[in-house]
Amino acid sequence: MNQKKVPADIEIAQKAEMLPITSIAEKLGLEDEDIELYGKYKAKLSYDSLKKLEERKSGKLILVTSINPTPAGEGKSTVTVGLGDALNSIGKQAMIALREPSLGPTMGVKGGAAGGGYAQVLPMEEINLHFTGDIHAITTANNALAAMVDNHIHQGNELCIDQRRIIWKRALDMNDRALRQIVIGLGGPVQGVPREDGFDITVASEIMAVLCLADGLDDLKKRLSRMVVAYDITKAPVTVQDIGAQGALAMLLKDALKPNLVQTIEHTPALIHGGPFANIAHGCNSVIATRTALKLSDYVVTESGFGADLGAEKFLNIKTEALGASPDAVVLVATVRALKMHGGQKKTDLAAENLPALEKGLENLQKHMETIGLFGVPLVIAINKFVTDTEPELAYLTNWCESNGAEVALTEVWEHGGKGGVELAEKVTAVIEKGEKSFRRLYDQNVSLEDKIRTIAYNVYGAGDVKFSSKAERQLMEVENFGWGELPVCMEKTQYSLSDDAKKLGRPKGFTIHIRELRPKIGAGFIVALTGEVMTMPGLPKKPAAYGMDVDENGNVSGLY
């Protein structure tokens, strides 16, 4: 977000007047006993209230996704928030369902993640720091399981776990590269059994994906029970149930599973809950929060991680199954700047008008439009306007969309909040009212995992071929042998390109997708297919954002952007 006239996010956030969260809850028809307060501006919905809501009719679901992200910035979360505000401003009853930000990146490069400008979710500092403790609970459950696995081995290893084949890693919600590859259990027999290990950032833990797909505590416990933590000396999977940890883990997660209610600057209710990785996991907020929002509102705006090739594909092929619902419209966010980068313009030249680059970059947008079409969901393109965009560029882009038969709207929610999203809100409600949705997933559950991968590679990425490493080929057989063949695939791929090569912007064609490895996430209920060297524990930059952060004697935070 590079527009100059608007103050910093944290300044806007700190100046905004919030309503007590009890008032927001009241607007939704919730009573005092339905919510559990976390301070004055955050609340969790109780299990009783979730149960009461089950009988209600569901509202319409709007999924926000984007072209392949570029360093120019697309503003998908900002558009999600702004669209929620805009829907309310045109007299609809709307709510937002977003992911929870991870603290690790906040301390590292980028600061906070709760929208931007005048389209933000509040209280911004709380959401970006410990919030209601969900991610801490996941860290705790993740590491309790790890401790129980190593303790099991130390105490005699009845399950005959092969300590070279433990796949359950420890986790911290921190950017800490030194913990990527470690050796634990050193110091002699009293300190446990030495072995190689590593930490992931917590949002990469399978428990985060499990929490986001579970529809209640019983389902959570079943999913936790199924998680594979290691293989034994016969190479058979060892699960959480074999260890006997599922009850304790579910207990540790009992509050984390309840969705968190907050509000936008314009007092639109927002559920912020769950935030799994969009590469090694499915990258969407929780099923419980999305479902609850649908029960509480006529319209729910939600988003998925990265571009449509990763986030939307997974939302539509994976999350819809657990959710028992599918989007009534998809909003595809694009910016002139990002499209010009896809068309070959350098990041440093983005302020300069360049219609040929824009035209070429539109190939990327076009591919994603085609993909959404395959799922049978109506589409609206949101052009997220930046101050550097020229009139000819905006006109070219709008005309192109219209001449390709797509609904399109300019949005200026970053600068103007809900007012800047009225056109988008109107177009989105119009396509929903037309009722032309005919949702279908791209593959059947019972085709082979290899076929599922090929379907996505050919139809969503536009690949010409898929090659499996010998390891991946062996794993394809194992997946079938262990009875996991009917699970969906969760693709790990660079978010920057439709291909598995981050440098191929725009719309590469005829490329080969290389599947290096498979990772079973049986609790989450998918098999991850890795195309790259996935980084599940980020590092800090030379000058971490943390160096600029502070708090005064009264608890007021500064330096959190």
Place this chain on the structure above:
Amino acid sequence: MNQKKVPADIEIAQKAEMLPITSIAEKLGLEDEDIELYGKYKAKLSYDSLKKLEERKSGKLILVTSINPTPAGEGKSTVTVGLGDALNSIGKQAMIALREPSLGPTMGVKGGAAGGGYAQVLPMEEINLHFTGDIHAITTANNALAAMVDNHIHQGNELCIDQRRIIWKRALDMNDRALRQIVIGLGGPVQGVPREDGFDITVASEIMAVLCLADGLDDLKKRLSRMVVAYDITKAPVTVQDIGAQGALAMLLKDALKPNLVQTIEHTPALIHGGPFANIAHGCNSVIATRTALKLSDYVVTESGFGADLGAEKFLNIKTEALGASPDAVVLVATVRALKMHGGQKKTDLAAENLPALEKGLENLQKHMETIGLFGVPLVIAINKFVTDTEPELAYLTNWCESNGAEVALTEVWEHGGKGGVELAEKVTAVIEKGEKSFRRLYDQNVSLEDKIRTIAYNVYGAGDVKFSSKAERQLMEVENFGWGELPVCMEKTQYSLSDDAKKLGRPKGFTIHIRELRPKIGAGFIVALTGEVMTMPGLPKKPAAYGMDVDENGNVSGLY
């Protein structure tokens, strides 16, 4: 706690009717805007309310401590809770200030820690699980600092940190022996710099001690700034301020520093806040909570960790300085069972009457009575009654106390709640009203660290000699050279014996205390003197308590004892 007639702690806790925490706050004269709710039964006091309270007069402070703990159990926390209830039941206005339990041991051997029987603090499950997230915030701050230190080295090491001399360890609130000794930064240049490291349990982090001694956010930041994380290649200390992390760490702790308000089964208000180790730290709840309780109540009952030789000594020599107040009475808890163990009776024979063992074990009680006398604080002995105690044993013990000039009261708070502590409450208020306190610390700040150690060893432990290892002798000089000589000493010693040999029960004499090593905790503001191999990361037992824990579909917890 082995009395048979009373149901399990969690059953009693789950059956108890809590008042809304807003009602508890109201009883204390707090208004709605003074507290920040965490659900219906937990709240934090806001910084504004803490400021408003500063003007108020302080109540009387009662410190609960005990003889050297034995496996027989003394019930110090239970007596603390029960005494608070009893004071209210006799018409006094009283409050309790306790430590927060750590989750690691809860998952391991012992289950919860919030009193017992009918003298418990509620909501028991919440307090024993994530509570209000304080310990998670400390874990996060601890590990953010560790990540920044390793990142500093990875990014060029401008401060010339000697990576063999990094003393800042990572932390998890978990019993996980495999993390005691680890090697991090493996995998080549991109993953950081390999070095030896280890994890402590979070309550052993210096940040926990800092949080418990800070009197506000500014002081917290100053203390964090002073913490030593490593030594550079010239062997000079490298502090948090050198790294530049103090602002971010204080920000991460801004809510954790606010005291947590809960209630007992009998609705006595309780502040539960902070819980540092009682060996490598000072083992008391936070200064902020104790001070706040004193402003809110006529009587505040608090406790310190382990026996009087460790907990009370540190409370009186260290915490009173930061608190700016000292106890008006000390309650010394003893049980017939534990005294018999100190007198040589085996744990398996404790149900059998044994007056000679009791008589011999009383030496241990006598030493602690003498120690409290040195500090000039009035004393009441609380005999915490167990069903196996015989009448002759109880009579013998009571007579012995009285003939030694001590106030003594039988308590049955575990079985009867506040009603069981009326005699104790009356004796305690009576000694306070007499006003015979003449509090003094055992040493002056400006004597050498060696003299401080010798003073405690001779006067509190009854040692005949103190021997310093050559390492400790070198460190004594370093402490003076770095300008830390005026700090108090924080002794690390086994809690089971007055000596540094856990097997010497009763009242050993003429023994030598061996100082192996010193550890500077400059943020906390003390130098730890280690007499043993201190364990700062516990392990799980063969069958962790976690295996029996569960939660049902409605969020009800079981198996948490």
